[in-house]
Structure formats: C-alpha cells, structure tokens
Amino acid sequence: MKVGFIGLGNLGRAIVKRLVKQGVEVLLWNRTKEKALELGLPVAESPADLIKQVDRVFLIVFDSSASEEVIFGKGGLVEGGVEGKTIVDMTTNHYGYARMAYEELRKLGAYYLDAPILGSVIPAERGELTVLVGGDRQRFEENKPIFEKFCRNIFYVGEAGDASKLKLINNMVLGGFMQVLSEAIAIGELAGFSREQVIEVLESGAGKSYLLEVKKKKLLESDYSVHFSVDLIHKDLHYAEDMVKGLGAFSFSLQNVKNAYALAKYLGMGGEDFSVLVELYKRLKAQSLSDT
Known part of the structure; x- marks a missing residue:
C-alpha cells in the first residue's frame, strides 16, 4: 500500500512515522523540503508530482488557505491530474472551504474526504487518534483500513463540511x-x-x-x-x-x-x-x- 502525504508539522510527522511502522509506503511533500528529507523517505518535487505517483493523498496543513494552495494552487495537486484519485484532508478547516473543495474536486472527477483529526502527537504515536470523516461513503470505506493504522476511533459523519x-x-x-x-x-x-x-x-x-x-x-x-x-x-x-x-x-x-x-x-x-x-x-x- 502506497500513499502520498503532505504536511510535516508536529502531528503530520507523528502520523507519517506511525504509518511507516504499520507497513505503509509513504511518498512525501512538504513546503520545507528539509523536514521531509529528515524522515529518510522518498520526497516528491511538488504536490503535482506527488499525485502522479499515487492514487490517494493525505494532507494536514495549518489552515484552509494552505490546503487550498496545496490542492488548487500553482504546482498543486490538481495540476498533476486528479481524476479518479482521492484527497484526504485532515486539516482543521473552515467548514465552508471543506464543502467547496469537495465540490470543485468532484467536477474534476476526483474525491475529497473532509477528515479532521482529534488528538495530537502523543495519541498519534500510540495509534490512538480520532478521525471524523465527511464525503462519499464508498471512498471512506476504501480508506478506512489506512485510518485504522493511526486512529482508534473512526466516525463517518455525512457530507464534506460536516466533519469540519x-x-x-x-x-x-x-x-x-x-x-x-x-x-x-x-x-x-x-x-x-x-x-x-x-x-x-x-x-x-x-x-x-x-x-x-x-x-x-x-x-x-x-x-x-x-x-x-x-x-x-x-x-x-x-x-x-x-x-x-x-x-x-x-x-x-x-x-x-x-x-x-x-x-x-x-x-x-x-x-x-x-x-x-x-x-x-x-x-x-x-x-x-x-x-x-
């Protein structure tokens, strides 16, 4: 199993380390490339480059502006081609942005899961985070085995925006x-x-x-x-x-x-x-x- 991962703040790093320990192959991108290289994992040149190599991308960045830039901005995920692919946004977003991102990606044939995380570094290291997920139920079910590798509690809550x-x-x-x-x-x-x-x-x-x-x-x-x-x-x-x-x-x-x-x-x-x-x-x- 191979996933893309964007965002290596304290929580992002902890989740990546947990995924690797659980046997998941991870391809990284981070605005500060040095943080990605420190983990000793493959690093893409841009979000667009990253999504060309994987079918699903998990991201957790500071806010909705950062998420929008990573997904829709110059060199962003959509420039790499997102049709048929899934973007799992674990950022704590503005609920209005989460709904907008879902709709815009749907127009491009892609899937967006609004999936904010409850918990921080310590529960991440233990695999005890909680995730709230909104979006297409089928895509949630497809990604649930990955959530189970770092989350103890997993809630499907309905539409994108509801989880936020x-x-x-x-x-x-x-x-x-x-x-x-x-x-x-x-x-x-x-x-x-x-x-x-x-x-x-x-x-x-x-x-x-x-x-x-x-x-x-x-x-x-x-x-x-x-x-x-x-x-x-x-x-x-x-x-x-x-x-x-x-x-x-x-x-x-x-x-x-x-x-x-x-x-x-x-x-x-x-x-x-x-x-x-x-x-x-x-x-x-x-x-x-x-x-x-």
Missing part, C-alpha cells in the same frame, strides 16, 4: 478547557499553592480529564515545546466563531476564550504549546504589579 463542523465544536471544548485549567492553576499559584498541589487537587476533582492527563507532565515541568500550538487553537476558534454566526446562534464563552489565546499570541507565545496559557495569567499579574 464537528471538529470545530470539539475544539471549542478543547480550547475552553485548556483556558479554564490554565487560569485555575495560575490563580492557585498566585494564592500561594504549589503547581503540583493545585494539579493534584484538580485531577482528583472537577479538573479530572484526558486533557489534564496528557498535559500534566508539560505543566509540571513548564515544558511548552509544541504539540498543539497557540496559533492553531486560535485559528480553530476563529473558524468556530464563523460557524456559530452562520448558524444564527451564540456562545457565552467562545469569544472570551479565543481572546485569551489572541493575547498569548500578541505576547509572543503563538508558536508554543497551548498549555503555555498557564503562564499568561502570571505574566499579566506581574505586568499589573509593575504598573503600580
């Missing part, structure tokens, strides 16, 4: 929970408790969660090397705002949570893991004291 909507709903919870945990830990420290004690209480009480479990080590060691960045969660929450507005609905918390990450970006934390938000509140307190 569900991913954004999930990330509303993810971003909000990380913000609440960070705020609670920071306030606990400011109240004179050790970080270890605050986390121990939270994981025995209302804070007990998968998120705290996987971020506990980072928080205790103040290690904010990126698994899932502030930049990414801020982008996702921006897309979620568009979705909420498009539904004619409202959210009491979404804008405030997004603004917390926006402030972290403004203070230079955008490229760090989103658990770095715990430092934001302490920094604001220190800034407040220095201004008095």
Whole structure:
C-alpha cells in the first residue's frame, strides 16, 4: 500500500512515522523540503508530482488557505491530474472551504474526504487518534483500513463540511478547557499553592480529564515545546466563531476564550504549546504589579 502525504508539522510527522511502522509506503511533500528529507523517505518535487505517483493523498496543513494552495494552487495537486484519485484532508478547516473543495474536486472527477483529526502527537504515536470523516461513503470505506493504522476511533459523519463542523465544536471544548485549567492553576499559584498541589487537587476533582492527563507532565515541568500550538487553537476558534454566526446562534464563552489565546499570541507565545496559557495569567499579574 502506497500513499502520498503532505504536511510535516508536529502531528503530520507523528502520523507519517506511525504509518511507516504499520507497513505503509509513504511518498512525501512538504513546503520545507528539509523536514521531509529528515524522515529518510522518498520526497516528491511538488504536490503535482506527488499525485502522479499515487492514487490517494493525505494532507494536514495549518489552515484552509494552505490546503487550498496545496490542492488548487500553482504546482498543486490538481495540476498533476486528479481524476479518479482521492484527497484526504485532515486539516482543521473552515467548514465552508471543506464543502467547496469537495465540490470543485468532484467536477474534476476526483474525491475529497473532509477528515479532521482529534488528538495530537502523543495519541498519534500510540495509534490512538480520532478521525471524523465527511464525503462519499464508498471512498471512506476504501480508506478506512489506512485510518485504522493511526486512529482508534473512526466516525463517518455525512457530507464534506460536516466533519469540519464537528471538529470545530470539539475544539471549542478543547480550547475552553485548556483556558479554564490554565487560569485555575495560575490563580492557585498566585494564592500561594504549589503547581503540583493545585494539579493534584484538580485531577482528583472537577479538573479530572484526558486533557489534564496528557498535559500534566508539560505543566509540571513548564515544558511548552509544541504539540498543539497557540496559533492553531486560535485559528480553530476563529473558524468556530464563523460557524456559530452562520448558524444564527451564540456562545457565552467562545469569544472570551479565543481572546485569551489572541493575547498569548500578541505576547509572543503563538508558536508554543497551548498549555503555555498557564503562564499568561502570571505574566499579566506581574505586568499589573509593575504598573503600580
């Protein structure tokens, strides 16, 4: 089995390594070629070159603009000929873009699966990711054996665009929970408790969660090397705002949570893991004291 793979950020790299361990032959392309070469796998010269050599391409890039460029831009997948081929887009996309990409590729005789991923580097390494898939059911079934190599939970949810909507709903919870945990830990420290004690209480009480479990080590060691960045969660929450507005609905918390990450970006934390938000509140307190 041979697949093309585009996008070697932290999660993309982890998925590729998992696929290779599971016996999948992978052909790579990445905007920064050096990242692809580091993996010691074959590297195509462009997305167009890549799709000439495979029947299906998995991609996971930063946002919908990057996905659009890879698929439809100069040297993109469509320039290589996509008729009869499947593009599996695991990017967390704007739901409107996912639907547009499906329709445009269908006109070219190609298939687009809207397939965002839940989870980050650690579950990817364990083969424990979750994937939400929208698009043609037959193409989903054809690619399910590949999803099973790096995902524990696989959901077919309907049309292209629907998977992106569900991913954004999930990330509303993810971003909000990380913000609440960070705020609670920071306030606990400011109240004179050790970080270890605050986390121990939270994981025995209302804070007990998968998120705290996987971020506990980072928080205790103040290690904010990126698994899932502030930049990414801020982008996702921006897309979620568009979705909420498009539904004619409202959210009491979404804008405030997004603004917390926006402030972290403004203070230079955008490229760090989103658990770095715990430092934001302490920094604001220190800034407040220095201004008095």
